[in-house]
Amino acid sequence: MTRRGYFLLLISAVLIVAGLITRQGPLIALAFPLLAYLVAAAMHRPAGLQIRAERIMEQRIVLAGNEAAGLLHLHNAGETVELIEIGQHPPVGSEFVETEQSYLTSFSPEEIKELPFRLAGPRGEYRFPPLTLHALDSFGLFENLSLEHTPLPFSILPPPIKVRAFRIRPPHTRGFAGPIPSRQAGTGLDFLAVREYQSGDSLRTINWKRSARSDREMYTNTFEQHRIADAGIIVDARQQSDILQPEGRLFEFSVSAAGGLAEELLRQGNRVGLLVYGAAMLSAFPGVGKRQMDKINRILARADTGFSYALEKLDYLPTRFFPPRSQIIMLSPIAAGDIPVLTSLVRNGYAVLVISPNPVLFDAGGGGKSPREALALRTALAERQLSINLLRRHGVQVVDWDVNTPLESHLRILQPIRNLRI
Amino acid sequence: MKPKLLFQILLGAVLLLELAALATSPDLLIAIPLVLQLVLAGAATRWPKDILFDTAFLLAIMIAAAHVMLTNSAWLAMFLVPLSLAAWDLCRFQRVLTTLIPQTDLPTVQRTHLRRLGISAAGGFAIALLAQLFTLKLSFPVLAGAALLLALSFAAFASRLIRNG
Numbered sequence: 001m002t003r004r005g006y007f008l009l010l011i012s013a014v015l016i017v018a019g020l021i022t023r024q025g026p027l028i029a030l031a032f033p034l035l036a037y038l039v040a041a042a043m044h045r046p047a048g049l050q051i052r053a054e055r056i057m058e059q060r061i062v063l064a065g066n067e068a069a070g071l072l073h074l075h076n077a078g079e080t081v082e083l084i085e086i087g088q089h090p091p092v093g094s095e096f097v098e099t100e101q102s103y104l105t106s107f108s109p110e111e112i113k114e115l116p117f118r119l120a121g122p123r124g125e126y127r128f129p130p131l132t133l134h135a136l137d138s139f140g141l142f143e144n145l146s147l148e149h150t151p152l153p154f155s156i157l158p159p160p161i162k163v164r165a166f167r168i169r170p171p172h173t174r175g176f177a178g179p180i181p182s183r184q185a186g187t188g189l190d191f192l193a194v195r196e197y198q199s200g201d202s203l204r205t206i207n208w209k210r211s212a213r214s215d216r217e218m219y220t221n222t223f224e225q226h227r228i229a230d231a232g233i234i235v236d237a238r239q240q241s242d243i244l245q246p247e248g249r250l251f252e253f254s255v256s257a258a259g260g261l262a263e264e265l266l267r268q269g270n271r272v273g274l275l276v277y278g279a280a281m282l283s284a285f286p287g288v289g290k291r292q293m294d295k296i297n298r299i300l301a302r303a304d305t306g307f308s309y310a311l312e313k314l315d316y317l318p319t320r321f322f323p324p325r326s327q328i329i330m331l332s333p334i335a336a337g338d339i340p341v342l343t344s345l346v347r348n349g350y351a352v353l354v355i356s357p358n359p360v361l362f363d364a365g366g367g368g369k370s371p372r373e374a375l376a377l378r379t380a381l382a383e384r385q386l387s388i389n390l391l392r393r394h395g396v397q398v399v400d401w402d403v404n405t406p407l408e409s410h411l412r413i414l415q416p417i418r419n420l421r422i
Numbered sequence: 423m424k425p426k427l428l429f430q431i432l433l434g435a436v437l438l439l440e441l442a443a444l445a446t447s448p449d450l451l452i453a454i455p456l457v458l459q460l461v462l463a464g465a466a467t468r469w470p471k472d473i474l475f476d477t478a479f480l481l482a483i484m485i486a487a488a489h490v491m492l493t494n495s496a497w498l499a500m501f502l503v504p505l506s507l508a509a510w511d512l513c514r515f516q517r518v519l520t521t522l523i524p525q526t527d528l529p530t531v532q533r534t535h536l537r538r539l540g541i542s543a544a545g546g547f548a549i550a551l552l553a554q555l556f557t558l559k560l561s562f563p564v565l566a567g568a569a570l571l572l573a574l575s576f577a578a579f580a581s582r583l584i585r586n587g
Binding site for chain 1: 483486487491495514531541543547549550565576
């Protein structure tokens with residue numbers, strides 16, 4: 001029974017009791033119309049609900065800034081429902097756009113209704129809360145409440161950062177043809193070395209100039225094979241790595257860059273894995289193709305910074321997660337304590353590229369500064385440059401990324417490390 | 423007939439009956455709820471809230487009860503209670519109609535409800551009328567027993583309310 005029903009019952013009871021106490025029959029008679037109304041409502045109270053709800057979304061993955069549109073599909077498999085209030089709430093963190101949160105309608109047996117909805121929200125993975133189906137009699141005195149679970153997870157992805165023609169050069173490549181020079185002789189386009197002629201070598205590959213300088217020997221050119229490689233992307237999600245400014249978070253740039261890099265590397269045919277290192281460690285084992293991109297996108301949608309005593313340093317970085325001698329791309333602002341861990345990765349045979357969104361410039365913003373602030377900024381930038389230089393001396397490639405400039409322009413001028421072990 | 427129009431007619435009839443109740447027994451017990459009800463009705467037209475409609479309905483019942491106690495005659499009150507009950511129902515129902523989604527079969531919902539409301543109000547009035555015609559004399563023990571039964575029902579009702587939160 002609803003609040004209205006109890007209210008009516010209470011008034012009837014008070015009238016009857018008052019009539020009994022004052023011994024006035026007419027007072028009791030006044031309660032009869034109210035009781036007749038209650039009985040009429042009880043006779044038409046809603047039966048058990050058998051409404052099946054299903055959500056259908058146009059896209060399960062949308063980019064931040066876009067709206068996720070879908071339909072709430074309702075099918076009445078039971079008896080006629082005179083009035084039903086359908087209450088739908090947006091997933092926590094998102095909000096409905098031009099969509100009613102509450103609908104009142106009626107249902108005939110086997111009737112189907114489709115209610116459209118549109119959602120918008122920041123980057124994240126969302127699940128719909130249960131749908132509330134609240135059947136009422138037309139008098140509004142009796143009710144039947146049921147919850148229909150339609151979780152339907154969907155993701156809002158970070159805004160993409162396009163990284164075209166980004167090349168990696170890890171020490172070890174895999175067996176399949178790809179875009180990465182493998183440092184192994186074979187069929188290819190890039191010249192690798194000259195060696196003595198061996199029977200079976202194609203005449204086309206003979207280096208005639210070199211052979212002419214020799215009395216007896218013939219020489220052939222060898223070319224470098226192009227293979228696919230393993231790449232592991234690590235997103236630093238420690239709380240200390242994030243800076244919150246009115247215009248956004250520094251972490252969001254790392255996430256967007258990770259998405260762009262993963263997309264480009266997978267497009268080239270490489271195996272790409274992802275590790276989000278923070279309070280909640282999220283990971284996608286190295287894989288290839290569109291499904292791997294979907295997996296990475298879902299993880300990036302969920303990624304967030306957090307504090308963990310154990311994982312505040314990179315000491316527990318699970319490097320075995322990535323294949324030996326593969327390419328590791330770390331997205332981190334770099335703290336002083338991270339340098340030994342990153343250099344140890346190079347010593348262990350990994351090719352390490354650190355893309356470091358500049359926290360000093362991001363924190364300083366673009367506004368005018370007093371001389372003292374300008375001096376402080378220069379000092380902080382110098383300190384950061386020292387850390388970067390130290391990393392570069394140890395064979396770590398570092399991209400010092402001012403997030404106000406495109407990442408692609410920084411990656412284009414990236415110089416390969418010469419002293420990599422082959 | 424549209425619920426809104428019917429509601430306005432009923433409201434007019436209720437007001438007329440209440441004024442008649444005040445005229446036949448000029449007492450503060452009727453005058454005060456009547457004034458309060460007029461204030462509430464004004465407020466409800468500006469801010470249509472359930473609490474305002476509920477209070478206005480409660481005041482109408484109070485006016486009817488006070489009239490019965492003051493005049494010892496139930497005829498006016500017997501008309502007043504079903505009419506104010508119907509008005510209370512319709513003010514909620516017309517708000518429900520405005521929130522129904524477009525694809526709902528509005529005329530059917532409207533027709534069905536008005537038919538039921540009419541039958542229940544007429545049925546209630548008829549039972550009350552019959553109760554007026556037949557006088558039942560109860561002895562004190564029976565009366566006490568009935569009061570005890572009611573008290574027990576109330577206790578059960580209250581415990582159920584608490585249990586349901």
